[in-house]
Each structure stands twice: as structure tokens, then as C-alpha cells.
Amino acid sequence: MSFGKFGKVSYVSETKLQKFEQDLEAGKIMGTRCKTCGKLYFPPRADCTCLKGNIEWVELTGNCRLLTYSTLFFAPASFRYEVPYMLAVAQFDEGPTVLAPLSKDITEDEVKSGMSLKLIPMELAGGRVIYELRKP
Amino acid sequence: MSKVAVIGVGQTKFGGRPDASIKEIAFEAFKEAVDDAQISVDDIQASIICSATHYDKQRTPAGVIAEYLGLNPQPTFNVEAVCASSGVGLRIGWSFISSGLHDVVAVVGFQKMTELSSAEVQEVMGRSGDVMWESPFGTTMPGYFALYARAHMQTYGTTPEQLAKVAVKNHYYATKNPKAMFQKEITLDEVLNSRMIASPLKRYDCCSNSDGAACLILAKEEFARKVTDNPVWVAGLGLASSPMTLTSRDTALNSFTCTAKAAKEAYHMAGVTPSDIDLAEVHDCFTITEIINYEDLGFCERGKGGSFAADGHTYLGGKIPVNIDGGLLAKGHPVGATGASQIRTLVKQLRGEAGETQVKDAKIGLAHNLGGIGMYCAVTILKA
Numbered sequence: 001m002s003f004g005k006f007g008k009v010s011y012v013s014e015t016k017l018q019k020f021e022q023d024l025e026a027g028k029i030m031g032t033r034c035k036t037c038g039k040l041y042f043p044p045r046a047d048c049t050c051l052k053g054n055i056e057w058v059e060l061t062g063n064c065r066l067l068t069y070s071t072l073f074f075a076p077a078s079f080r081y082e083v084p085y086m087l088a089v090a091q092f093d094e095g096p097t098v099l100a101p102l103s104k105d106i107t108e109d110e111v112k113s114g115m116s117l118k119l120i121p122m123e124l125a126g127g128r129v130i131y132e133l134r135k136p
Numbered sequence: 137m138s139k140v141a142v143i144g145v146g147q148t149k150f151g152g153r154p155d156a157s158i159k160e161i162a163f164e165a166f167k168e169a170v171d172d173a174q175i176s177v178d179d180i181q182a183s184i185i186c187s188a189t190h191y192d193k194q195r196t197p198a199g200v201i202a203e204y205l206g207l208n209p210q211p212t213f214n215v216e217a218v219c220a221s222s223g224v225g226l227r228i229g230w231s232f233i234s235s236g237l238h239d240v241v242a243v244v245g246f247q248k249m250t251e252l253s254s255a256e257v258q259e260v261m262g263r264s265g266d267v268m269w270e271s272p273f274g275t276t277m278p279g280y281f282a283l284y285a286r287a288h289m290q291t292y293g294t295t296p297e298q299l300a301k302v303a304v305k306n307h308y309y310a311t312k313n314p315k316a317m318f319q320k321e322i323t324l325d326e327v328l329n330s331r332m333i334a335s336p337l338k339r340y341d342c343c344s345n346s347d348g349a350a351c352l353i354l355a356k357e358e359f360a361r362k363v364t365d366n367p368v369w370v371a372g373l374g375l376a377s378s379p380m381t382l383t384s385r386d387t388a389l390n391s392f393t394c395t396a397k398a399a400k401e402a403y404h405m406a407g408v409t410p411s412d413i414d415l416a417e418v419h420d421c422f423t424i425t426e427i428i429n430y431e432d433l434g435f436c437e438r439g440k441g442g443s444f445a446a447d448g449h450t451y452l453g454g455k456i457p458v459n460i461d462g463g464l465l466a467k468g469h470p471v472g473a474t475g476a477s478q479i480r481t482l483v484k485q486l487r488g489e490a491g492e493t494q495v496k497d498a499k500i501g502l503a504h505n506l507g508g509i510g511m512y513c514a515v516t517i518l519k520a
Contacts, residue, residue, distance in 0.1 A: 007272020011263065043269040043383065068290065068389055070282035071335040072274065076259035079274035087279055089382055089389065097383040101273050108335065113290045130273070 005128050009078045016046035019057065024121045024129045029060045031096060042096035062119040063136065064090040069102060069111055088133055090117050103134040140233045141360035141367035142518065143240075144173025144353035145480035150468030151317035152250045153347035158187075158194060159204035161349040162246045165473070166205050169242070169351035174363055177205070180353070181238040183212045184229050186221035186245040187472030190260050193251065201244060218264060219421060221245060222350065223475030223505030223514030227373050229354045239356050245477070246349035247470035257345050264508045266381045278342050278422065280509045282334035283382065285424035287389040289336065291439065294427065296336055298442035300327035302423040303340040303465055305451060310462030312492050317346050317468030341423040346468030350476035352483075368483045371500075372406025372517030374398030380511045392425075392506060394513035395432035399504070402515040403434075406500075410434035413456055413517075414498040415485055417478035419506035420463040429504055430458070433515075452493060460493045475505035475514060486520040 004013035006021045023030045032041045032055045034048035042060060047053055069088035079085070086102035088111075098119055102111065118136040123129055146168025148161050156164075162185075170177060183205065185198035194200055202212035217224040222245030229241040249257060261277040288294045304324055310316035322340060330339035360367040376397035379385050386393060403409060410433060418433065420426035427441035435456050436444040444450065450458035461467055461481040464474060482501035484490045490498075498520070505514045 003268075008274060009272055011267035011271055015268065043381070067387055068283045068287040070279050070286060070337075071332070072276060072279045072282075073331070073335075074258065074276065074278065074333050075255075075274050076261075076276060077253075077255040078259065080255060082274060085274060087273060087275065087283070089283055091387055097387055099270050099273065099275070099382050113286075 007130055008124070008128065017044050020044055021129060024131065025123070027121050029062045029119055029121060029131060031058050031060050032056065033058045040094060040096055042092060042098060060092055060094055064092045064098065064117050064119060066090050066111065066113055066115045066117055067097065068113065071108055090119070090133055101132045103132050106135060137234045138236070138356040138358070140230045140370045141355055141357065142352055142370065142479060142483050143355045143360050143364050143367055144169040144175070145351070145483045146172060147315050147350040147477050147480050148348045149315045150346045150348035150470055153248065154250065158192065158197060158246055158248050159200055161248065161347060162201045162244050163204055165349035165351040166242065166244055169353050173353040175240065175353065177207070179240045180207060180210065180242050181240055182210050182232055183207045183242045183244060184215055184225045185212060186215045186225035186243065186476070187247055188218045188221055189214060189216050191247055191249050191252065191471065207242065217512045218508040219419065219469070219471045219474055220505040220507030220512045220514050221472040221475065223503065223516065224375065224512065226352060226354070226475065226479060226516060227375055227514060230370050230373060233354055233356050239359050241354045243352040243354065243476055244349065245473040245475060247472040248347045249345040249470060250347050254345065270381060276334065277509070278334040278337050280382065281422040281424055282337045284389055284428065285336050285422070288424060288428060291388065291390050292442065294442035296328060297324065298446045299341055299423040299427065300324050301446045302420065302426045303327045306420060306459050306463040306465040309460045309493060310466030313461045313467060316462040316466055317344060318462070318466045337422055337424065343421050343464040343469040346470040348468060348470035348473045350473040350480055352476050352479055366487050368486045369519045370516065371519040372402035372408070374401030374405070374515040376401070376513050378511050380509065382509070391428060392432055392510040392513065394510060395429060395504065395506065395515070398513040398515040399433050402517050406517040406519070408500060408517060412500055413502045414500050415457045415460065415482070415495045416502040416504065417461070417481055418458055418504040420459055420465050421469060421506065423465065425506065426459065426463065433502070433504060452495065457495055475503070478503040478505060479516065479518070482518050486518055
């Protein structure tokens with residue numbers, strides 16, 4: 001078990017949240033919820049800021065709405081062959097928000113604030129796992 | 137509790153400095169500040185060295201810089217709050233003096249960014265987001281601020297032309313600042329036709345990587361009155377934070393909450409309101425940031441930052457001149473030096489030494505220094 005396969009490039013491989021990556025590989029988008037205060041977290045957290053935490057895993061539907069987006073034409077060195085690519089922030093129906101790539105199937109012309117999207121787990125060549133925002 | 141004055145300021149020219157090391161650019165700013173204060177190096181009881189250390193090839197740079205400035209065996213250490221490093225450094229210097237620990241303190245901000253390639257800088261900056269959940273998707277600084285720009289446009293109807301006018305203004309004023317990186321005016325069309333970096337932000341909506349250093353000499357009131365007839369007082373300080381991940385912030389993504397909180401504290405401490413401010417230095421890492429800052433600092437109504445910029449209210453002679461030294465966009469943004477450089481500009485103005493860009497009868501100035509993606513914010517109010 002590891003966290004080293006999450007994302008196009010990983011910088012964190014050790015975490016209490018390794019199960020997130022396994023579930024993502026199995027096609028599930030998981031958040032966490034504090035059983036004490038009820039707060040729902042995405043991205044998931046292993047600890048709740050209420051400090052009385054009792055964290056459990058919760059599957060999210062992935063259904064969300066676009067808040068804002070940008071097309072990047074200039075990238076960090078390790079993403080230089082990917083440009084241009086779109087990044088967006090979307091809000092899940094359940095409340096939390098996610099920063100994720102927008103699928104290449106969506107053109108900048110059709111992107112609209114408030115549009116319905118779905119966060120979909122996907123596997124990349126080389127066994128890396130990510131999620132991206134697609135049209136539902 | 138002693139009042140704290142800024143008694144000396146110094147700054148290198150900002151821009152590429154392939155001829156000098158970090159120690160040498162720090163020395164240039166330091167020497168100018170010590171000469172400006174008309175004190176001796178022996179008067180300085182502590183140094184606070186400010187930089188975003190991830191750009192530094194030197195690890196723990198306070199060590200080599202304090203040595204090179206001749207400031208051993210006095211206390212020294214590094215302060216890192218990314219782009220707000222020296223804004224935070226000033227606050228620590230103020231605390232040292234007002235607590236009675238030290239009488240005179242040097243705050244030195246520096247950065248050498250051009251030793252790294254632009255792509256390396258983007259890589260480093262992308263990792264100034266949360267490396268667990270955001271950097272793995274190729275985030276960049278322009279990308280983060282572009283998300284804010286798009287949200288501001290969607291909510292308030294802010295336009296690319298309004299953004300561009302901020303760049304035109306700041307480049308215009310840079311031509312009047314011999315220490316600024318860019319010395320050429322640009323037109324609205326040049327900004328609008330510049331290449332897209334992270335939509336909707338274009339080349340001229342973004343500041344440039346730069347080398348440079350700036351230094352402030354702070355002193356307690358008794359010492360300040362001995363060495364100068366025109367001390368500039370630190371009248372208000374505010375410092376606040378916001379969550380680093382965009383996903384933990386307010387979903388509107390069109391305001392930096394740490395700015396609003398830091399500004400409220402600083403106004404309260406100085407006993408002033410936004411309308412009392414004679415000029416401001418605000419953190420214009422991107423054109424959209426300057427527009428959002430107008431709103432968060434209370435210079436204009438929420439949502440009206442775009443028209444406030446476009447209507448010329450922030451030029452010299454307008455309601456509140458902002459970044460009339462060129463700002464980060466055109467003066468350059470050597471990350472760790474920026475906060476101290478903003479204070480230098482205000483001090484020169486409040487002493488009436490700003491020459492062509494002098495704000496008439498300037499008595500109160502505000503500096504706003506934002507760190508990273510807007511997770512740290514230092515607001516400082518100075519009074520003549």
C-alpha cells in the first residue's frame with residue numbers, strides 16, 4: 001500500500017490516507033467525515049480540527065458544479081509536455097470542493113461557471129491514478 | 137512600550153543580477169540603509185534575514201549573510217513567508233524593539249531567482265501549493281491566481297481590459313523609479329495581445345522573476361530621535377493567514393480573507409481608516425491581485441476593483457495612488473525582498489524624498505504584502 005501513485009507527479013508517498021489511492025484504483029472517490037462533529041472533508045483528512053475526531057471514510061458521488069477554471073500554457077518542468085491543460089475548482093453536491101484537471105474532452109468554449117461535472121477516477125499509463133472532471 | 141521607527145532604507149536595483157551573489161546583493165541594500173540611517177554597523181543589535189528559501193541554493197542563508205554584513209555575534213535567523221517574508225520580518229523586528237529586547241534591528245530581504253530556469257521556478261512555485269492534493273496536477277502560481285481572476289470576472293464582470301490597465305499603470309511608474317526592473321512604458325494593446333500564460337492571465341498580467349535585496353533599519357524611539365529629524369513610525373501592523381489549499385477556502389474565490397483580517401488589525405492599531413491612507417503599496421504579483429487588494433483593503437467597494445483601476449483612481453493625483461514605484465509587476469518581485477522594498481518606497485514618500493512621484497503632503501502610507509497563494513498577509517501602516 002502506498003500513496004506514491006496518486007497524481008501525474010507525486011510528492012507525498014507516506015500518509016495515513018493510503019486507502020484513498022486503493023479506492024481510487026477501484027473507481028471510488030472517497031472523502032472522510034468526523035463522526036463526532038459531522039464535518040465532511042475532501043480532500044480527505046486523517047484528523048479532524050475539532051480534536052475530538054473519530055474519522056470515517058465516506059464515498060462521494062463525484063457529482064459537482066464548476067466554480068472556476070484556467071487553461072495553463074506554461075507549466076512546471078515535469079508537466080511541460082502536457083500544456084495546454086485546464087485546471088478547475090468544482091464543488092461537490094455534498095459540499096466540499098476539489099481542485100482537479102478538466103478532461104481534454106471539454107473545450108474552453110464550452111466551459112461555464114456552474115456547469116455540471118463529474119469527478120471520475122482514472123488510471124494513467126504506468127499505473128498512476130488520478131481523477132479528472134468530465135461532463136456527466 | 138517604545139514606539140518603533142524606520143530610520144534607514146536601502147534597495148538594490150531589481151532585475152537580473154548575474155554579476156552578484158546573494159551575500160553581495162544583500163550587502164548593497166544593507167550598506168545603503170546603514171548610510172541612510174547615518175549609524176554604524178555596531179549599533180545594530182540583531183538581524184532578521186528574509187527570503188523564500190526554496191529559491192536559495194544556499195541552505196540557511198541567514199548564516200552567510202549576517203557574516204558578510206559584519207553582524208556576528210548578534211542574533212540572526214531566517215524568516216520565510218514566501219513573498220511576504222520581509223513584511224513578516226518587519227513585524228518581528230518591531231516585536232524585538234517594542235519588547236525592549238533590542239534597540240536597533242536590521243531587516244534584510246533578498247532573493248536571487250534568475251539562477252534557476254523559468255521552468256524550475258514554476259516547479260518550485262507549483263510546490264508552494266499543497267504538494268499532496270494540488271501540485272500533482274501541475275499547479276503554478278499564475279494558474280492559482282488565474283482561478284481567482286476567472287471567479288472575479290464571473291461574479292463581478294471584471295474585464296481583461298481592466299486587468300490590463302493595472303499593468304499599464306505600474307509599468308508607467310516603473311519608468312520613474314531607477315531601481316525598477318522594467319524601464320519602458322507599455323500600452324493597453326501590448327498587454328491584451330501578450331501571450332496567454334494561464335487564462336485569463338497574460339504575460340503582462342504577471343510579475344517577473346527577479347533578483348534583488350532591500351533593507352530596513354528599525355530603531356526604538358529614543359535612538360531614532362537621536363539620529364534623525366524625520367523618523368517614519370510603524371503605526372499599525374496586521375498579520376493573518378488563510379488555508380493554503382484552495383479547497384479549504386470560501387468557495388467564491390474572489391477575495392483574500394487574510395488581507396481583510398490583517399488590514400482590519402492594522403487600521404485599528406494605527407487608528408486610521410482606508411480613506412486616511414495617502415498612498416499604498418499593494419502586492420500586485422498579478423494584475424488581478426491588485427484589483428482584489430483594492431477591495432480587501434477597503435479602498436473601493438467589493439466587486440468594484442476593476443473599474444477603480446480602469447478609472448485611474450490609483451494614479452498619482454487620484455483617490456489613492458497605488459504602486460507608484462512600479463509595483464511587483466514592473467519594479468520586479470525578488471520574493472524575499474518585496475515587503476522591505478514596499479516599506480522603502482513608503483518611507484521615501486513620507487519623508488518627502490520621492491522626487492517626480494512625490495505624493496503631496498503624504499503623511500500615512502500602507503504596505504500590503506501577500507505570501508504565496510494568499511495564505512499569509514502582512515499589512516503595515518507607516519506615519520510620518
